[in-house]
Amino acid sequence: MRLSRYYAPTLKETPAEAEVVSHKLLLRAGMIRKLTAGIYTYLPLGLKALNNVARIVREEMDRAGALEILMPAVQPADLWKESGRWEFYGRELLRFVDRHEREFCLGPTHEEVVTDLVRHEIRSYRQLPINLYQIQTKFRDEIRPRFGLMRGREFVMKDAYSFDKDDAGADASYWAMYKAYIRIFERLGLKFRAVSADSGAIGGSFSHEFMVLAETGEDTIAYCDACDFGANVEKAEAVCPPPGDIAPCPPAETVATLGQHTVEEVAAFLEVTPDRIVKTLVYVADGKTVAALVRGDRELNEVKFKNLLDAKDLRLASPEEVTAATKAPVGFAGPVGLAGIPVYADRELSLAADWIVGANAADAHLRHVDLGRDAAILSFTDLRQVAPGDPCPKCGAPLSFAKGIEVGHVFKLGLKYSKSLNATFLDEAGKEQFMIMGCYGIGVSRIVAACIEQNNDASGIVFPPAIAPFEVALLNLNAKDAEASAKADELYDALTAAGIETLLDDREERPGSKFKDADLMGFPIQLTLGGKGLARGIVETKDRRTGEKGELPLDGFMDAFV
Ligand code: ATP
Ligand code: MG
Ligand code: MG
Ligand code: MG
Numbered sequence: 001m002r003l004s005r006y007y008a009p010t011l012k013e014t015p016a017e018a019e020v021v022s023h024k025l026l027l028r029a030g031m032i033r034k035l036t037a038g039i040y041t042y043l044p045l046g047l048k049a050l051n052n053v054a055r056i057v058r059e060e061m062d063r064a065g066a067l068e069i070l071m072p073a074v075q076p077a078d079l080w081k082e083s084g085r086w087e088f089y090g091r092e093l094l095r096f097v098d099r100h101e102r103e104f105c106l107g108p109t110h111e112e113v114v115t116d117l118v119r120h121e122i123r124s125y126r127q128l129p130i131n132l133y134q135i136q137t138k139f140r141d142e143i144r145p146r147f148g149l150m151r152g153r154e155f156v157m158k159d160a161y162s163f164d165k166d167d168a169g170a171d172a173s174y175w176a177m178y179k180a181y182i183r184i185f186e187r188l189g190l191k192f193r194a195v196s197a198d199s200g201a202i203g204g205s206f207s208h209e210f211m212v213l214a215e216t217g218e219d220t221i222a223y224c225d226a227c228d229f230g231a232n233v234e235k236a237e238a239v240c241p242p243p244g245d246i247a248p249c250p251p252a253e254t255v256a257t258l259g260q261h262t263v264e265e266v267a268a269f270l271e272v273t274p275d276r277i278v279k280t281l282v283y284v285a286d287g288k289t290v291a292a293l294v295r296g297d298r299e300l301n302e303v304k305f306k307n308l309l310d311a312k313d314l315r316l317a318s319p320e321e322v323t324a325a326t327k328a329p330v331g332f333a334g335p336v337g338l339a340g341i342p343v344y345a346d347r348e349l350s351l352a353a354d355w356i357v358g359a360n361a362a363d364a365h366l367r368h369v370d371l372g373r374d375a376a377i378l379s380f381t382d383l384r385q386v387a388p389g390d391p392c393p394k395c396g397a398p399l400s401f402a403k404g405i406e407v408g409h410v411f412k413l414g415l416k417y418s419k420s421l422n423a424t425f426l427d428e429a430g431k432e433q434f435m436i437m438g439c440y441g442i443g444v445s446r447i448v449a450a451c452i453e454q455n456n457d458a459s460g461i462v463f464p465p466a467i468a469p470f471e472v473a474l475l476n477l478n479a480k481d482a483e484a485s486a487k488a489d490e491l492y493d494a495l496t497a498a499g500i501e502t503l504l505d506d507r508e509e510r511p512g513s514k515f516k517d518a519d520l521m522g523f524p525i526q527l528t529l530g531g532k533g534l535a536r537g538i539v540e541t542k543d544r545r546t547g548e549k550g551e552l553p554l555d556g557f558m559d560a561f562v
Pocket of ligand 4: 406408
């Protein structure tokens with residue numbers, strides 16, 4: 001590409017409306033322009049960066065077995081009423097009516113649409129699992145659109161949705177996406193952390209956020225350098241042990257055979273359907289290890305311990321006792337934990353466990369717990385209370401705090417949408433079952449901004465090669481000179497032929513402004529041709545990140561360069 005015919009209108013002055021560095025630099029480097037609040041046009045350079053991010057996301061989604069589709073931006077209100085979110089979503093949902101007075105919204109996310117698609121198409125367990133994704137424009141009427149691409153109202157998201165026939169499959173789908181996300185952010189060259197997170201308005205049973213570390217981040221995360229612990233502090237309630245090695249949860253049967261009671265027995269006792277019985281707590285009652293199966297809501301907790309209440313001596317089992325009693329593998333969802341409870345590291349159980357800790361109050365359902373004696377195994381970490389340097393809840397090393405920009409989010413949704421929208425399939429026994437869902441978002445356009453927040457200096461953007469719109473800026477300092485220009489063209493052709501994306505600055509500008517613009521736009525490598533160097537037959541090289549300069553011979557340049 002020749003800059004003389006390109007459209008990259010750089011600005012000398014920093015636009016007053018921009019508060020954060022990525023917004024300033026995206027405007028100054030001629031990458032985006034604002035149409036109206038939170039809504040931007042991508043100019044050629046900005047679009048190239050966006051497409052580079054999208055390409056890597058797409059490659060890794062494809063590698064993980066997800067299938068690309070493209071869903072509409074306009075969604076009928078009826079579907080949102082069916083899921084219950086028409087009321088729940090609030091004013092971020094942009095609603096309007098068509099000429100027939102039918103209600104619609106601009107999609108802020110696509111759970112409803114994709115579930116509607118799948119419920120009409122998938123009939124049998126043989127068609128599952130399936131994971132569908134798209135890279136598409138979302139609209140959220142953010143109350144405070146700001147920071148340019150970071151919090152737009154219209155923005156580009158990759159959203160994927162998995163459908164599984166059982167819980168073990170759903171967990172496997174979740175961890176496949178988690179791993180794909182790690183690959184994506186590593187390939188993009190970003191410094192990031194995966195942290196456990198609240199599942200927020202989308203709802204569901206467990207979730208992780210992927211945070212790009214940057215001072216301008218709107219979230220605060222606590223993380224540990226000695227292990228893989230990380231959590232979003234602002235969202236944290238009591239925090240369960242985070243995933244150790246990423247291993248799938250033990251199958252539901254493991255839970256069903258724990259302790260004295262089967263899931264069916266307990267369900268019958270509680271007069272609920274067995275699918276409500278999803279968690280286990282292990283106690284030592286009068287010296288005997290027993291398991292209680294619980295769900296994370298208070299109502300159920302009240303009843304479920306009935307059969308334990310008469311024990312004279314009741315305490316939570318130690319991790320060793322839990323392991324011995326359950327024989328379940330210790331892993332992410334296994335019986336590990338700060339409290340000696342078999343913890344399913346999700347929010348629901350975290351709340352249940354939190355409540356148990358709090359249950360030593362006067363009217364608690366758990367009698368006989370001796371807070372002094374049981375303090376150690378009852379010690380959950382409430383991250384809202386934690387400060388930098390406090391011990392990591394997982395390994396005890398000092399915790400670090402950082403600001404983070406949420407660039408990705410994975411949720412295990414469970415049955416939330418398949419139930420409300422009635423997405424079922426026939427299982428092996430011909431029985432109708434709800435599909436188990438997960439959803440997985442990446443802020444494709446936000447990544448472009450987040451990457452600049454993390455990679456810039458006083459002169460401008462310092463793009464990581466994977467996102468850079470061009471890998472090489474080739475500066476022809478003697479654009480008015482036909483002979484020099486012919487050399488520059490030759491070099492440009494050779495680079496392009498070698499598959500190296502190159503922007504040739506062939507404008508008749510002063511060298512100073514060429515260097516300034518190349519620095520501002522942040523291409524990883526600058527090659528300069530002209531002046532005395534050209535007379536000596538050399539090309540000057542500069543590494544944008546380190547500023548390191550070098551020389552390469554013009555003769556046989558490509559061999560020396562690659
Ligand atoms: P936030 O907490 O920043 O409002 P979110 O939790 O509402 O984000 P999700 O529903 O998890 O967002 O959407 C998936 C991803 O889409 C987010 O991780 C983020 O990277 C991106 N995203 C969300 N809102 C915006 C926005 N207004 N502008 C740009 N990207 C966004
Ligand atoms: Mg939001
Ligand atoms: Mg969020
Ligand atoms: Mg989120």
